Amino acid sequence: MKIHNTLSGKKEEFVPGGDEVKMYVCGVTPYSSCHIGHAMSYIIFDVVRRYLEFRGYKVKYVQNFTDVDDKIIARANNLGRPTSEVSQELIEEYFEDMDRLNIRRADVYPKATEEIPDIIRVVQGLIDKGHAYEVNGDVYFRVRSGDNYGKLSHRNLDDLRSGARVEVEEAKDDPMDFALWKAAKAGEPSWESPWGYGRPGWHIECSVMSLKYLGNSLDIHGGGQDLIFPHHENEIAQSEAFTDVVPFVKYWMHNGLLQLEQDKMSKSVGNLVTVREMLKKSSADAFRLFAMNSHYRNPLNYSDEGLSAMERAVERLRRALQIEDEEGNGETLDAETYRQRFIEAMDDDFNTPQALAVLFDLARRINGAKEQGLLVGQAQEMLRELAGVLGLQLEGEVKEFPADPFVNLLVEVRSELRTAKQWQLADMVRDRLGDLGVTLEDTPKGTKWQYKGGK
RNA sequence: GGCGGCGUAGCCAAGUGGAUAAGGCGGAGGUCUGCAAAACCUCUAUUCGGCGGUUCGAAUCCGCCCGUCGCCUCCA
Numbered sequence: 455m456k457i458h459n460t461l462s463g464k465k466e467e468f469v470p471g472g473d474e475v476k477m478y479v480c481g482v483t484p485y486s487s488c489h490i491g492h493a494m495s496y497i498i499f500d501v502v503r504r505y506l507e508f509r510g511y512k513v514k515y516v517q518n519f520t521d522v523d524d525k526i527i528a529r530a531n532n533l534g535r536p537t538s539e540v541s542q543e544l545i546e547e548y549f550e551d552m553d554r555l556n557i558r559r560a561d562v563y564p565k566a567t568e569e570i571p572d573i574i575r576v577v578q579g580l581i582d583k584g585h586a587y588e589v590n591g592d593v594y595f596r597v598r599s600g601d602n603y604g605k606l607s608h609r610n611l612d613d614l615r616s617g618a619r620v621e622v623e624e625a626k627d628d629p630m631d632f633a634l635w636k637a638a639k640a641g642e643p644s645w646e647s648p649w650g651y652g653r654p655g656w657h658i659e660c661s662v663m664s665l666k667y668l669g670n671s672l673d674i675h676g677g678g679q680d681l682i683f684p685h686h687e688n689e690i691a692q693s694e695a696f697t698d699v700v701p702f703v704k705y706w707m708h709n710g711l712l713q714l715e716q717d718k719m720s721k722s723v724g725n726l727v728t729v730r731e732m733l734k735k736s737s738a739d740a741f742r743l744f745a746m747n748s749h750y751r752n753p754l755n756y757s758d759e760g761l762s763a764m765e766r767a768v769e770r771l772r773r774a775l776q777i778e779d780e781e782g783n784g785e786t787l788d789a790e791t792y793r794q795r796f797i798e799a800m801d802d803d804f805n806t807p808q809a810l811a812v813l814f815d816l817a818r819r820i821n822g823a824k825e826q827g828l829l830v831g832q833a834q835e836m837l838r839e840l841a842g843v844l845g846l847q848l849e850g851e852v853k854e855f856p857a858d859p860f861v862n863l864l865v866e867v868r869s870e871l872r873t874a875k876q877w878q879l880a881d882m883v884r885d886r887l888g889d890l891g892v893t894l895e896d897t898p899k900g901t902k903w904q905y906k907g908g909k
Numbered sequence: 910g911g912c913g914g915c916g917u918a919g920c921c922a923a924g925u926g927g928a929u930a931a932g933g934c935g936g937a938g939g940u941c942u943g944c945a946a947a948a949c950c951u952c953u954a955u956u957c958g959g960c961g962g963u964u965c966g967a968a969u970c971c972g973c974c975c976g977u978c979g980c981c982u983c984c985a
Contacts, residue, residue: 463913480985488985495985525983607980613911614981656983678985679914685984710914711979747933748922752915753978760921763934770933773947799923807923811932821948825941877943884945895946902947 455509455801457674458751460682460706461606465803471704474512476668477503478703480660480677480685481517481563484544485525488551489726490756491678491712494745498709498804499676500557500845501746505800508843516667517560518660519545521567522653527642537643538567551729555738556845562667566659570645573654573662576696577634577647585695589625591637591650595692597630603691606706607683632688634658657688661696664689670699676707710753727756739846740765746806746844767814772848774817775838777824779831787823789833792816796840806844813841855905861892865901872896 456465479499506513521541530537580586585599597603604610633655638644644651693702714725743764748754799808820830871880884894891906
């Protein structure tokens with residue numbers, strides 16, 4: 455299979471370094487609720503992981519929480535509460551949101567605040583090797599200590615410097631040098647270190663946690679395109695400087711950003727839709743379909759209309775799974791070619807739009823075969839399996855609602871009306887139930903009903 | 910200013926050198942149905958932002974232009 459590597463800018467044949475695929479995805483900084491841009495990114499990497507496993511790889515998946523940072527501190531101060539409490543609450547919310555989106559949990563979720571001794575050890579190591587230096591309790595990484603800085607984002611230090619809007623701090627050797635460790639200011643959480651009390655800088659925690667939980671060379675490191683620079687560039691610089699192992703990461707994967715009304719959705723800009731808001735209106739399957747319907751490297755524009763179109767599309771797949779085989783039918787529908795096409799699509803840098811096209815083709819084939827009297831149970835199993843690789847659940851109703859017996863009663867009465875050919879009354883019942891969000895379908899086996907959009 | 914994307918039907922969106930340009934939503938017609946719904950069948954881009962060029966052949970490669978977005982500052 456092929457994966458597009460940001461480092462080379464090309465699709466490359468995927469060859470993991472060992473038996474186990476080592477995969478690290480940058481997690482969130484928990485200072486506010488997750489928005490649907492996060493959801494999209496984590497859905498994409500969830501699919502990457504599920505697909506790798508489907509193809510027989512064993513995957514170790516690590517995702518961090520950067521639970522100490524300026525914004526968390528600001529937020530906690532606003533609320534008059536400890537930072538640890540605020541971040542912990544948001545982490546719990548994160549898990550709830552991701553669970554609802556059917557995103558499988560990572561194997562390890564390290565937190566920056568729980569890795570301080572290792573962070574200090576790595577920072578000290580970088581100082582010892584001459585890649586970092588301390589100034590008044592701050593420690594900076596020296597970007598010019600290697601000659602590879604900029605290789606991921608494909609820019610060079612001189613270009614950066616000329617156009618940079620970075621405030622020049624006199625203390626730094628080079629304006630692009632970045633903080634590994636920040637000296638404590640009043641009212642901030644801090645930890646004791648060889649350079650006095652302080653806290654880790656933004657990038658170092660990811661390097662330390664990935665090195666610790668996955669080793670010196672990872673197979674896949676993922677995140678949004680907005681992390682390419684400076685975050686991932688800095689991770690490479692400090693990790694490779696510390697371990698002398700190159701490459702730190704074999705395949706860098708970056709997803710395009712979700713946009714809202716033509717602008718990037720961003721916490722700091724405030725133009726965002728939270729996962730919770732979105733899930734009030736849509737099912738997890740519809741959102742997953744929405745996210746996977748465009749290629750992961752392209753930006754995607756969010757719209758309510760787009761999402762509700764996906765709701766109807768999900769329904770199409772769901773229905774193909776709901777039909778049942780009858781006794782005494784003819785041959786069995788062979789769906790093997792669809793499986794092959796699915797694999798072909800996904801092997802090509804996770805081409806989910808094409809993989810979805812295969813699922814829709816298969817759904818149509820199942821429906822058509824059913825009308826021809828073929829047995830479709832096996833094909834349905836395959837559809838369910840392949841959809842599952844994309845994290846789609848396609849479940850019909852499971853839960854019982856208090857209104858169910860009343861709906862059943864109305865449907866029963868309507869059936870009597872139909873038997874008596876009281877079409878007007880029967881249609882009125884159907885229309886009024888429709889207004890209330892219940893759709894009826896008359897089939898040869900009786901009337902079926904369901905709540906619109908599932909439950 | 911520097912770097913990198915993107916521009917394909919009413920909308921969303923694959924395809925990135927060769928034979929009919931995926932799929933979804935929407936729309937039109939038909940089959941089925943008491944009528945619907947669902948499902949199935951048919952149709953819905955002679956053409957891929959514009960102009961040049963390379964090639965036997967380009968949506969696909971190259972150049973220029975137009976539009977648009979991101980990164981260069983915290984960000985999935």
